[in-house]
Amino acid sequence: MAECHPVAFRWPLKAKLAGAKLIHVDPRFTRTSAMADLYAPVRAGTDIAFLGGLINYVLHSPRWNTDPFFQEYVAHYTNAATLVREDFADTEDLNGVFSGLLQYTGGVREWPFNGFIGEYNRSTWQYARQAERSPEPHGAPPARGATREPFDQLIRSLKRPAALKDPTLSDPRCVLQIVKRHFSRYTPEMVEEVTGCPRATFLQVAETVLANSGRERTTAWAYAVGWTQHTYGPQMIGCCALLQLLLGNIGRPGGGILALRGHASIQGSTDVPTLYHSIHGYLQAPSALARHATLRDYLAAEAQPTGYWANMPKFLVSYLKSMYGDAAQPENDFGWDWHPKIAGDHSHLPMFVAMAEGQVKGMLCIGQNPATSLNASLERKALRKLDWLVVKDNFLTETATHWYKAPEVERGEVRPEDIPTEVFFFPSAQVAETDGSFTNTQRMLQWHFKAAEAPGDCRSDPWFTYQLGVRLKRLYAGSTLPRDQGFQHLVWDFEPDQPGSVPGEPAIEKVLREINGFQTGEPATQLAGFSELKDDGSTTCASWIYCGVFPAPDQNLAKRKQADPPDHVGAQLNWGWAWPANRRLLYNRASADLDGNPWSERKRWTWWDGKRWTGVDTPDFPTTKSPRVLANPAALGLDAHSGASPFIMKPDGVGWLFNPAGLLDGPLPTHYEPAESPVANALYRQQSSPVLKRWVRQDNPLVAAGDARFPYVITTYRLTEHYLAGAMSRWNPWLAELMPELFIELSPELAAEKGISNTGWVRITTPRGSIRAKALVTRRLRPFRIGGKLVHQVGMPWHWGWQGVVTGDVVNELTAFVADPNVSIHEGKAFVCNVARD
Amino acid sequence: MPEPMGFYTDTTVCIGCKACEVACKAWNQLPATDGGIAELSGQSYDNTLKLDGIHWRHVKFIEQFAEDRSEGRWLMLSDVCKHCVQAPCLEVCPTGAIIRTEFDTVVIQSDTCNGCRLCIAACPFGVIDINPAAGTAQKCTLCYDRLQAGLVPACAQACPTQSIQFGPIVELKERAHQRLGQLQAQGESRARLYGADEEFLGGLNSFYLLVDEPEVYGLPRRPVLPTRNLRRSSLWATAGAVLLTLLGVLGLRKRRIEEVAQDGTANSP
Amino acid sequence: MSDTFFTTSPHWGIYVLLYFFVGGIAGGSLFLAGLLHLFGTPADRATVRTGQYVALVGAALSALLLTLDLTKPFRFWHMLIESNTGAPMFKAWSPMSVGAWTLLGFGALALLASLGALGESRGGRWGRFARLARGGPGGVLAVAGAVLGLFFAGYTGILLSVTNRPIWADSTWLGLLFLLSGVSAATATLFLLGRRIIQPRATRAWLVGFDRRILTLELLVLAVFLWSLGAVAESWVGWNGILLAGGVAGAGILAPLLLDRSERRAQRETRRAPAAAGLVLLGSFLLRLLVLVSSAGIQASGSGVTGR
């Protein structure tokens, strides 16, 4: 965190000065470890074993089993008591896999690039319910015209019998018992054997975490891509969530699992997504693979009858209105058929596989540098198959110059004249050269103001996207093809009311207004919050979660900069605006006990004052819903939840220790080895995830476990001094001189074994590629004892390339196209290599 | 006349992000070494290695690890001019280019400096060097220009962890002693303040909280004024000069006498 | 580790080295000229004049070298006049400040003395300056010249000690060491130049004898200097040390002493003396070179020190 989020790291350090304990879990001793009270080294890729060990420790600790706080929180705020179907089989029973494992059969002929090697039939992971009956997806069609809640019946039709529970938590089929059994083998001994973390250190971490959780104290976990970039990345975070729920650290101040996000506003780019798989506000992207043929099919498949997602029709219809305006009418399913549908996994890796197969004609590369991205030579091979490539960037990046400067061109293996691609470079404006908003890792929107005119032909990204849209609409205007109707009906009017300094620049606040939403009738009446949304088309709102940031034409709340007075415990509610509804702490009803009183005075945040929910934050709960209200099984939405159900987005209103739905690779986190590992999985016969994604190609080879040719674990990471592929830092002499050359960090032990000297040249080789770097020999890296065997680990920052003031080999020549099945995140954090003196 | 201002640097919260180093360069428009095309030093994460005419801030990295990793620390310290209360550089500067400002800071006036480089040899902390761009000796000005405008120095402003704290020396010393107490209470027996009292050079207006011996951080244990050697050196030299003169005079006298004696014999029949 | 090791080198290079060498000779020469003027015989006059000329040329060279060494040569005058106030710039406690004024005064004296010398030897239109070489004025110039000469020859060593650099500031004996080697180099110079101006044997014998005494002292002081460095003396281990022992102590001091002794046995000027004088010059040059280089090798770097 100190390395990559130095400014955010001021807060942990403030906490430290106030007496908090900092723990850092990392394969390398980094600048973060230097600040930590406790540093726990782990072999890259083994955090589930580590976290599983913590879970097992907690579940067997006397304090957890006796402290009423834990018992109450877990029994009522999680699904610990819920029973799971009888036919569910755990990794304990099937030696590392769950019930329902199948050969992958999904996908469509047009898109054979999904990369699955297996898939789970998840039916057995479901809750056990009274008289199980398959849901009737289609509600009766609503009466045409002005029925108030036309989708009501549909949602109601999705209702299912209540799940069975055992309040005593003793039934072997209840979630808590399953969890206990599942993690029983994650003993401290096992943790040491798998992760290489000394047992004493692990136990110290466990004691500290438990000691600092409970009524009076909370523990927070912060993570970033050290956890995500694995073939089981989401499971890693899920594992931590499980631990935090057990410890009552969710929905409470000083608790939670904090994702430290990446690119500035990468959070915004998932809220108002540049992602293929979701549309605004985390609604699934309409898919040709799922039952999404009609709007109703979609809702039947995606909506939940209980919990806040029961409102999905309002979100979706308002979204469609923002897309197609007046053309979107109940008669035509609000233009559903015009909306693009995905045909499979179109994320980065499969997209480039398709490209390499010649299936992609052209690419708009806006603010990305794939020529240096994973398995870089494969990515560049793909780029060379394009008919056209537009690079819109502030710098002539590796991607813009790959066709005449890439290593394979330098080596003479590829000749520019043989590359058919027409490459356009479009100089881009910088953030400071346009108005707009950033959404930070706390879901907080903050406005940034234009500070300078962009030089020359540089244009902002909004300019580019808006102008492209304008031109495409013009292009398709005359078309009679049904597929072009989407473009024809698309509402695309962001013209500034009075022309700005840059001709063609859209009025950025008009974009924000569309995202925030307004009364379809009178656009000047902007919406104050998503509770105002309707599913009859009377409201227009692109992204329901952002509804409320711009409640009136003169009230852009993202512009607020009013901090709380010093030494006042608050949530800074007047600084910027955080979705949803300016809540700073999600599920904060959990900061109060069943009766709505704060668990502790020290940790008070949101509470019931007798009439309403109040506190330092915006309550994440229906404001006047008494904590004592009982659940109404017959009702829809939140009425189906009791007044003691903090997790309002969940159909059952509680936090999930066990995930019956949502994840493709298992309802519980399980330790697997990375796709490439020098050792065998010590916990199960199953070596690595049975459902990971892998693109089997001769230019994407992987090696089997323990292959002697590649004996070392390698991980890749960032340095404070540089930014990602380096365009934004290696061009800057001030930053370049701070970290001028690519290096590999390795332990003195390995260096000695290999005759490598500090700052000497090293050759690093994987099945995908081979690069050169200087050695940085340091005791901050250490060999691990894994199952009695000495495993060396090396690490490389990946910021270099052939462009810029300082240059170096591209570390991603080494990495592979393997990914997790849920979100297709690559495994850049743990693979194997060999090193030699060069 | 404002009260003395300066820095208290709490090295225990320095994360080595080098924001201070870069902020200083940006504000003072200092060039990078060879346009940024430097070599990997191999000395931990330190690639600029020293303070000089174009590096007025420099972040040091000290790796302390037992061979078996049972013990391990990575110390970081953002080094800068100490703005000594009795400043060696100022003491010897023959042109008067180095002055003490109304903020009790030490500043080199580039338009006066003629580049004799005596200050470089005089600074006990190796702070000063010639800035090739300006052709004169340069160092941290404690952002004299920003202070005059009522701003916080660029480096302190940029420091995300408040490792660099700027303010009136009196306040800073209070804060420093509180923090020292906290650390010692936590059992960090090696914690100490460096330059926070009059022990040497009348005190440092940029003083440090360390958790090891000064030498570990590349700081002199007991920095002194150059003129400490003046008296004795002059004494020996003067004595020598007198001795030389005597020897010379005596030698010549002796020669005279001999010559006279010789002449005498020559004239005798 | 000495506290001086955490500092940076002022990168004083060839100009400063030459200045230290030339300055030593110039100062020493005016000192010798003064002595011979006051206590010598008419036979020494030629040598007195040579000394004065050498001082003048040396002063001029010194000024030139010092200016060239500045990174802003055209601001050389800032040493004497405060550039922004116009007031005189003088710091009694800063050897360089004092040195600048000394150079000025020394140069003036050397100039007057040389004019006197010209008047005395050439006569003609130079004749009017002759009085500067005789009587009261001559005497005053001689005394002042001798004093400033000694100062000029020795202050450079003090300047090095009045810093915080390794070796230089770790001893207080450099001033005396430089003084002795400067004057000894001056005697050698006058001796060598003497061969052109048929110098009386008496003068030459005195020069050689005087130099022998200085060299003996110098050897002693060199030892004291090294001893005074204490632990820092370690940094002489290596080539610098070998050169100091072989070049300065051996070739520059002991060799000439031995040569002179053998000469004395011969009771007559042999062809060896010039060699001795040459070695003395070499020694005093090497001494300054090594003192500069050995210190410059030690630099603060990273969190420690390199070059030792």
Ligand SMILES: Nc1nc2c(c(=O)[nH]1)N[C@H]1C(S)=C(S)[C@@H](COP(=O)(O)OP(=O)(O)OC[C@H]3O[C@@H](n4cnc5c(=O)[nH]c(N)nc54)[C@H](O)[C@@H]3O)O[C@H]1N2
């Ligand atoms: N200075 C700087 N800041 C940045 C960026 C940058 O490039 N430079 N990039 C931004 C972006 S896009 C992102 S996504 C974030 C990423 O922020 P981080 O995730 O902090 O970045 P990394 O350095 O890639 O990885 C963090 C740490 O994960 C460790 N690690 C590797 N494998 C494992 C593992 O299996 N388990 C554990 N526990 N740790 C492991 C690495 O040793 C490394 O120290 O940073 C953002 N901030």
Ligand SMILES: Nc1nc2c(c(=O)[nH]1)N[C@H]1C(S)=C(S)[C@@H](COP(=O)(O)OP(=O)(O)OC[C@H]3O[C@@H](n4cnc5c(=O)[nH]c(N)nc54)[C@H](O)[C@@H]3O)O[C@H]1N2
């Ligand atoms: N081995 C390995 N590979 C990794 C990672 C890893 O940890 N290990 N990390 C992964 C992660 S988390 C990430 S986020 C990716 C990042 O990988 P990329 O996004 O491909 O790399 P960047 O250098 O961030 O590319 C961003 C580009 O945007 C340009 N840019 C900056 N501002 C603007 C702007 O306003 N407009 C436009 N149009 N362009 C702009 C920059 O100049 C830069 O060229 O790398 C991934 N790759």
Ligand code: SF4
């Ligand atoms: S780079 Fe920018 S976003 Fe990242 S920590 Fe520094 S200031 Fe924050």
Ligand code: SF4
């Ligand atoms: S630290 Fe060095 S440069 Fe700074 S004031 Fe003291 S002596 Fe002068």
Ligand code: SF4
């Ligand atoms: S270099 Fe400049 S500042 Fe330093 S002593 Fe000489 S004149 Fe003064």
Ligand code: SF4
């Ligand atoms: S005070 Fe100003 S000049 Fe000194 S280091 Fe900080 S930024 Fe640089």
Ligand code: SF4
């Ligand atoms: S900015 Fe602060 S934290 Fe970063 S290196 Fe400088 S002093 Fe340390």
Ligand SMILES: [Mo]
């Ligand atoms: Mo990222």
